[in-house]
Amino acid sequence: MSTLPSTLDEFNRQLQAVEQLIAKKDLRPAAEQLNTLGRAAPQHPAVYILGMRLGEAAGNPKAALQAARRAVECAPGWPVAVIELAACLARQNALEESLAEAQKAIDLAPEDLGILSRAIDIATHARSPATALPWLRKAHALAPDDLTLGRLLARNLGQVGQIEEAKQILEKLLANAPGNVELLAERMTIRYQSGDAAGAQQDADRLVELAPDNESFRFWRQKIAGAVPETQPPEMVKGLFDSYAPAFDLHLVRGLKYDTPRKVAEWIRGRYPTLELNILDLGCGTGLLGVFLGRINGFLIGVDLSTKMLEQAARHNVYDRFHAVNLLDALRETPDALYHVITACDVFIYVGDLGSAIPDAFRVLRPDGNLIFTCEQADESGRDLVLRDSMRYAHKVSAIQALCRKSGFDDVAIEFVDLRMERGAPIRGFRVIAHKPA
Ligand SMILES: C[S@@+](CC[C@H](N)C(=O)[O-])C[C@H]1O[C@@H](n2cnc3c(N)ncnc32)[C@H](O)[C@@H]1O
Numbered sequence: 001m002s003t004l005p006s007t008l009d010e011f012n013r014q015l016q017a018v019e020q021l022i023a024k025k026d027l028r029p030a031a032e033q034l035n036t037l038g039r040a041a042p043q044h045p046a047v048y049i050l051g052m053r054l055g056e057a058a059g060n061p062k063a064a065l066q067a068a069r070r071a072v073e074c075a076p077g078w079p080v081a082v083i084e085l086a087a088c089l090a091r092q093n094a095l096e097e098s099l100a101e102a103q104k105a106i107d108l109a110p111e112d113l114g115i116l117s118r119a120i121d122i123a124t125h126a127r128s129p130a131t132a133l134p135w136l137r138k139a140h141a142l143a144p145d146d147l148t149l150g151r152l153l154a155r156n157l158g159q160v161g162q163i164e165e166a167k168q169i170l171e172k173l174l175a176n177a178p179g180n181v182e183l184l185a186e187r188m189t190i191r192y193q194s195g196d197a198a199g200a201q202q203d204a205d206r207l208v209e210l211a212p213d214n215e216s217f218r219f220w221r222q223k224i225a226g227a228v229p230e231t232q233p234p235e236m237v238k239g240l241f242d243s244y245a246p247a248f249d250l251h252l253v254r255g256l257k258y259d260t261p262r263k264v265a266e267w268i269r270g271r272y273p274t275l276e277l278n279i280l281d282l283g284c285g286t287g288l289l290g291v292f293l294g295r296i297n298g299f300l301i302g303v304d305l306s307t308k309m310l311e312q313a314a315r316h317n318v319y320d321r322f323h324a325v326n327l328l329d330a331l332r333e334t335p336d337a338l339y340h341v342i343t344a345c346d347v348f349i350y351v352g353d354l355g356s357a358i359p360d361a362f363r364v365l366r367p368d369g370n371l372i373f374t375c376e377q378a379d380e381s382g383r384d385l386v387l388r389d390s391m392r393y394a395h396k397v398s399a400i401q402a403l404c405r406k407s408g409f410d411d412v413a414i415e416f417v418d419l420r421m422e423r424g425a426p427i428r429g430f431r432v433i434a435h436k437p438a
Pocket of ligand 1: 077131190237238241260261269284285286287288289303304305306309325326327328346347350351
């Protein structure tokens, strides 16, 4: 009996040593030591959890998932193994199965805040507020003073339309932490969504006072005051799409019937049947244009602010290079007459003012080249540029036509399209193909 604890201690120490080797990316010695541990304890789930980490660190997702599944087979009643499997599935974008496993882990340990928090992260990553809601309620009940959990619960309630409860939670938390910027930002959003512009304005003013360098707060303050800020701050775009990246393709293409990249790829194939051309894909996101186009006989370059979107795009292996920068800077710094085609699918809705983007795109195109992009359609009787409550911009067709012509394009073809669905209704927009003289 007396040797067992020290044997266990030694085993755990060796597991920790392997974990540290993986963290340092010393993968070969980590694999050797893990194999030794696996031979000594072939049914120990912790060995397989480390096997999963090793597989991920080595860039072998298949092996990682196999190891995570094996950990659960060894200990089906151990919530840690089950939530590790759920997290591994989420990292591989198997979102539905990851949520089901997360639920199983919670069923095994309904009062465990650590498991609940990880499950909530998984549901957030999968953009599934309805799934996260009961988990957040439970977590908030267990830790009512935890500001992050309370804020996330309020956000989820807002997302599923339970605004009053969301507000009450935020009021309670803010009573104890009146200068908490994250809570104030959450309340500002919820107040704005619920039509309380005066309350939202108060929060926005306070936020700008507390964090004067924060561009997003200044953007929101302008928007709430009824002004139209020139563009969405890069950090806001990056924050939105970094968190959206894993669920983007599934959500947008399947859920919201988004088909612009497919249509644009079809047009390119028709115009350049041999695919001998260079393309600059502005705001390339997860690389859907490249997916529909396949490999081309020229350069396909992707530009995007969100590194997480670019990580997804890189998996398809069709882009030659990526630049994680603001497309306005990319265009400004690109030499003249380099590309046959420049695309911007569903991107200018975040850029807003196109006063520099369109003339720069004209300069960067080769003679006879084309700029193809989509916009949400603003009412012709209103302003040229509108910032909608969705925080996306809409452009007036006539203003875009005028800007393209002023920039030098000789033919500006407009096609009216439904861009995607939103709350069950199509978003009206238009696709532009602007041609540079030969
Ligand atoms: C709705 S997604 C569209 C992605 C892709 N073009 C498609 O059609 O699937 C918009 C993308 O534009 C990127 N984006 C928005 N504003 C940007 C900017 N100023 N510079 C670079 N990328 C931007 C976002 O990060 C996001 O990946």
